[in-house]
Amino acid sequence: MKGYLGIDVGSVSTNLVVLDEHDEVITSLYLRTMGQPIKVVQEGLRQIAETLGSAVEIAGAGTTGSARYLTSVMVGADAVKNEITAHAIAASRFVPEARTIIEIGGQDSKIIILRNGVVVDFAMNTVCAAGTGSFLDQQAARLNIPIERFGELAIRSQHPVRIAGRCAVFAESDMIHKQQLGHSLEDIVAGLCDALVRNYLNNVGKGKDILPPVVFQGGVAANVGIKHAFEKALGVEITVPTYYNVMGAVGAALIAKEAVSRTQQTHFKGFAVTEVKYQARSFECKGCANCCEVIQFYQDDRVIARWGDRCGKWEAMVI
Amino acid sequence: MKISFPRMGNSFIAFKMLINSLGHEAIVPPAPSERTLSLGVRYAPEFACIPFKILLGTYLEAIELGTEMIITSGGVGPCRAGYYGVLHQMILNDLGHKVKIMVIEPPLRDIFGFIRNVKTLIKPTRIGWRTFWHHLKTAWEKLVALDDIERISHQVRPYEVNRGETTKVYERVLQMLDEARNIQEITEARVEGERLLRQIPCDYNRPTLKVGIIGEIYVVIEPFANHDLQVTLESMGVETQRAIYLSGYTRDCFVFDSEHDVKKAAAPYLNELIGGHGINSVGETVLYARHGFDGVVQLAPFACIPEIVAKSILPKVSHDLGIPVLTLFIDEQTGKAGIQTRLEAFVDLLWQRRQMMEVRPAI
Ligand code: SF4
Numbered sequence: 114m115k116g117y118l119g120i121d122v123g124s125v126s127t128n129l130v131v132l133d134e135h136d137e138v139i140t141s142l143y144l145r146t147m148g149q150p151i152k153v154v155q156e157g158l159r160q161i162a163e164t165l166g167s168a169v170e171i172a173g174a175g176t177t178g179s180a181r182y183l184t185s186v187m188v189g190a191d192a193v194k195n196e197i198t199a200h201a202i203a204a205s206r207f208v209p210e211a212r213t214i215i216e217i218g219g220q221d222s223k224i225i226i227l228r229n230g231v232v233v234d235f236a237m238n239t240v241c242a243a244g245t246g247s248f249l250d251q252q253a254a255r256l257n258i259p260i261e262r263f264g265e266l267a268i269r270s271q272h273p274v275r276i277a278g279r280c281a282v283f284a285e286s287d288m289i290h291k292q293q294l295g296h297s298l299e300d301i302v303a304g305l306c307d308a309l310v311r312n313y314l315n316n317v318g319k320g321k322d323i324l325p326p327v328v329f330q331g332g333v334a335a336n337v338g339i340k341h342a343f344e345k346a347l348g349v350e351i352t353v354p355t356y357y358n359v360m361g362a363v364g365a366a367l368i369a370k371e372a373v374s375r376t377q378q379t380h381f382k383g384f385a386v387t388e389v390k391y392q393a394r395s396f397e398c399k400g401c402a403n404c405c406e407v408i409q410f411y412q413d414d415r416v417i418a419r420w421g422d423r424c425g426k427w428e429a430m431v432i
Numbered sequence: 433m434k435i436s437f438p439r440m441g442n443s444f445i446a447f448k449m450l451i452n453s454l455g456h457e458a459i460v461p462p463a464p465s466e467r468t469l470s471l472g473v474r475y476a477p478e479f480a481c482i483p484f485k486i487l488l489g490t491y492l493e494a495i496e497l498g499t500e501m502i503i504t505s506g507g508v509g510p511c512r513a514g515y516y517g518v519l520h521q522m523i524l525n526d527l528g529h530k531v532k533i534m535v536i537e538p539p540l541r542d543i544f545g546f547i548r549n550v551k552t553l554i555k556p557t558r559i560g561w562r563t564f565w566h567h568l569k570t571a572w573e574k575l576v577a578l579d580d581i582e583r584i585s586h587q588v589r590p591y592e593v594n595r596g597e598t599t600k601v602y603e604r605v606l607q608m609l610d611e612a613r614n615i616q617e618i619t620e621a622r623v624e625g626e627r628l629l630r631q632i633p634c635d636y637n638r639p640t641l642k643v644g645i646i647g648e649i650y651v652v653i654e655p656f657a658n659h660d661l662q663v664t665l666e667s668m669g670v671e672t673q674r675a676i677y678l679s680g681y682t683r684d685c686f687v688f689d690s691e692h693d694v695k696k697a698a699a700p701y702l703n704e705l706i707g708g709h710g711i712n713s714v715g716e717t718v719l720y721a722r723h724g725f726d727g728v729v730q731l732a733p734f735a736c737i738p739e740i741v742a743k744s745i746l747p748k749v750s751h752d753l754g755i756p757v758l759t760l761f762i763d764e765q766t767g768k769a770g771i772q773t774r775l776e777a778f779v780d781l782l783w784q785r786r787q788m789m790e791v792r793p794a795i
Contacts, residue, residue: 179769197777231788232781234756237774320747401603402463423660425596 116169117373118381119366120157120188121196121359122150122180125219125247126332128359129157131169132366136206140164141359150180154187155387162384174381175199175369177361186410186418187391189382192365192372199364201225201232204328206367207354212324215343215351216360217313217333219246224317236317243280244313246333252288252305256298260336263302267338270303277308284308306342314346325349330357389413398422433556434459435501436494438487441653442578443678445610450571451503454564455557461494464656468493473764475523481733482763483650484516486657491520495529506537511707511738572679573615577622579677581605584629586673589666591634599663601628638669641782644720645674646713647731648739651762652676658731658760659768661775665729668779673725675716676709694719701745710738714745721753726782728755729775734763756781 116131116139123146130141142160146153175192176184177199185193194202204214205227214225222244226234242248253260267273274296277287284305291301327349333339334357344351356363373379392411397404407427410418419427435451436459437444444460451458462468464486472489491502504517517535524531536549554564581602589598605625612618643665651657652674662672675694698715705711717728730746732739743759750757758778760771 179773195773195776195780197773198780229788231784232777233785235777235781237770320744404465423663424599425594428595 114169115172116165117366117370118161118171118174118188119199119362119364119369120154120174120176120178120184120190121199121361121365122146122154122176122178122184123196123218123220123361124179126358127153127157127178128362129154129161130356130359130362130366131161131165131171132363132370133169136367136370138356138359138363139169141356141362143358146180150183151187151391151393154184155391158188158384159387162387171379171381171383173366173369173373173379175365175367175372177365181365182418182420183393183410188386189380190369191376191380192368194365194368196221196361196364197223197225197235197237198232199361199368200330201227201235201364202367203356203360203364204330204354205230206363207356208326208328208352211326211328211352213321213327215313215318215327215329216331217244217246217329217339218331219250221245222313222317222331222333224313224321224323226321226323234321236319236321238313238317243284244309244316246331248284249305249309249333249336249339252285255285255288256302258298258302264306264335264337264339264341266299267303267306267336268341270297270299272300273303273307274300275307276301276304303338303342306336306338307346309339310342310346323347327351329353330360332358334358395421398427400424400426433457433500434498435503436461436491436497436499437503439464439490439654440650440678441655442582442606443575443653445578445606446571446575447503448610449574449613450567453567453570454553454559456553459494459497459499461490461497461499464490464654468656469764475527479735480516480519481512481648481736482657483513483648483654483733484519485764486650486654487516488520488523491524491531491533492527495524495531499531502531502533504533504535506535513708570615570618573618574609574612576679577609577618577625578606579679580622581609581625581629583677584626586662586666587671588629588632588634589663590640590669590671591636591638593633593635595667597632598629598666601632605629641670641726641779641786642724643670643672643782644716644725644728645672645731646709646716646720646728648709648733648736649676651731651733653678657762659762659766659771661729661731661760661771664772664775665779668775670779673720675712675719697722701749702742706738706741708736708738710742713739713742714749717746717749717755717757718753721749721755725755726786727778728757729778730757730759732759732761734761734766736761756785 115134119130121128127144127146131139133139142157144153144157174188174190176190177194177196181193200216204211212227216223223237238244253263274291277283329351334353340351390413395406395408398407403423405422407421409416422428433456435456437447439461448458448460468489471492472485476485476488506514517533521533534549537545585598585602592598608621612621665672694712694715697718698711702714720728746757
């Protein structure tokens with residue numbers, strides 16, 4: 114059987130999926146990046162290879178996420194795509210009539226506006242972390258609730274408290290204050306969900322034409338409290354796709370499949386790459402006033418890729 | 433006297449010549465770098481915008497090179513940029529530097545202040561007004577030539593066959609312009625420079641997109657501030673055009689108001705001066721849409737009021753005229769990777785849109 118591999122390496126999580134020829138997910142994996150993209154990708158591939166055995170042959174591979182270029186060189190990808198496009202492609206494959214995609218991951222949150230399956234507008238959070246997954250993680254830890262229970266607690270609340278959600282720091286101090294006033298845990302947790310949603314809609318969603326069907330994906334979509342808060346705020350029902358937390362990887366796999374359908378061959382280096390020693394190092398070029406930080410990517414002791422230069426002087430040397 | 437000035441793109445080549453020809457010693461500040469930014473961030477108020485911080489860092493680096501005086505321009509309209517010179521002066525004094533900042537306001541607004549400033553400059557070196565005008569004119573020619581050459585580089589780069597070649601040739605042409613000493617030599621360098629740039633092997637059949645760049649002047653002009661946005665887009669095969677060049681801007685503020693068209697285009701959406709380049713951002717978007725551009729990128733320093741106002745109006749313009757707009761707010765936290773991701777997604781969006789329109793032509 115043929116399979117298409119998608120890898121999404123972000124700063125918080127690394128996701129891998131393999132799709133079959135009918136775009137069904139055969140296997141998916143969610144790992145923490147922990148600042149070591151190379152190691153995590155190798156580990157992920159090792160696990161994927163194990164589950165797949167010899168039944169599936171990888172006919173195409175695609176990468177996305179902030180480490181997409183690095184990963185693509187490592188595995189020999191057929192397609193490299195930014196995570197905004199990858200998420201949009203995955204969502205519109207599984208919810209074809211989707212017109213709005215809300216995506217909240219650990220570090221980033223984004224909104225993507227689609228019309229007739231085409232991206233017409235998008236935005237990503239810039240400096241604010243109060244609308245992302247790690248903010249929720251932190252507050253859950255502070256309240257001593259496992260993040261999995263967070264959502265069910267929230268939807269049980271009858272009177273959510275209003276928490277200032279403009280910024281993670283304000284939200285935290287306001288929350289402590291509300292706790293001291295004796296509000297129930299449920300109401301505080303629900304208030305936090307509302308605050309995150311308000312923050313998202315004011316920051317990322319501002320000025321965007323949010324129309325249903327709305328798809329909610331990314332790690333935070335598992336949180337029923339947030340989903341509920343969005344439904345309240347937008348007054349529409351929200352769809353969370355089955356593979357909500359690996360949609361970037363799904364998108365990368367779909368794009369890879371499309372790419373190899375044109376080239377009729379894959380560059381995928383095979384699962385043997387888990388055994389190879391990869392390393393990335395950088396140096397500052399002194400060639401001109403730009404002082405570019407040039408990244409060199411080594412396979413064993415050989416440089417196999419370079420990037421980061423503005424003038425093409427270094428990049429051109431490898432190929 | 434050792435005189436320095438803000439650095440914005442390649443304009444320093446013209447300013448250097450002017451100051452030297454007035455009998456002073458020009459100190460060219462180093463191109464802004466991470467170091468410049470962190471120096472600026474350390475001593476600037478946190479909520480100042482990024483141009484303020486990079487400029488403060490630039491001044492500190494210029495002072496390290498012995499600068500005694502810094503010449504900068506004022507701001508027009510209700511935007512805090514007008515006070516930046518004053519605030520920079522106070523911060524530098526507090527840090528114990530004796531440097532003096534001379535803020536030159538557009539002569540159309542304050543002709544006497546302008547004369548006073550010029551007098552301070554030409555008196556110590558005993559240069560008469562006539563000679564001063566002559567040098568000013570020469571420097572002006574150089575500034576115009578620099579901008580023209582840059583414009584051509586933006587026309588060529590998206591089509592170049594060998595990646596990076598335009599940048600290389602462009603650097604060489606800048607060198608030639610730097611060495612030109614009088615109007616005749618400047619003209620020769622410009623003509624030769626244009627010839628060299630146009631000779632670069634290009635594939636003009638390659639399909640490209642056209643994107644207009646709008647926003648606040650400093651982040652639009654200085655590549656360090658905008659993470660090399662134009663070159664990044666151009667190496668993705670996108671032709672870019674921007675409305676603001678220093679020579680154009682200076683001409684408008686100092687000599688006559690040629691921004692009439694832009695203001696007229698903006699009028700249905702925004703009919704009031706809001707400072708900075710707010711009105712321009714709206715008007716230019718309208719003009720880019722009318723000229724069939726595929727999209728517009730708005731560049732703005734984080735918390736820049738005029739651009740925030742413009743941003744809130746742009747969705748309407750975008751909707752009415754059917755032109756996608758990507759807004760990028762920039763501060764010291766902004767990373768190149770984030771900008772790259774957004775630009776790549778924007779370019780995907782524009783291609784998809786173009787395809788749609790080809791399949792279903794607009795009625
Ligand atoms: S890589 Fe090229 S552009 Fe960057 S510093 Fe070196 S010579 Fe300059």
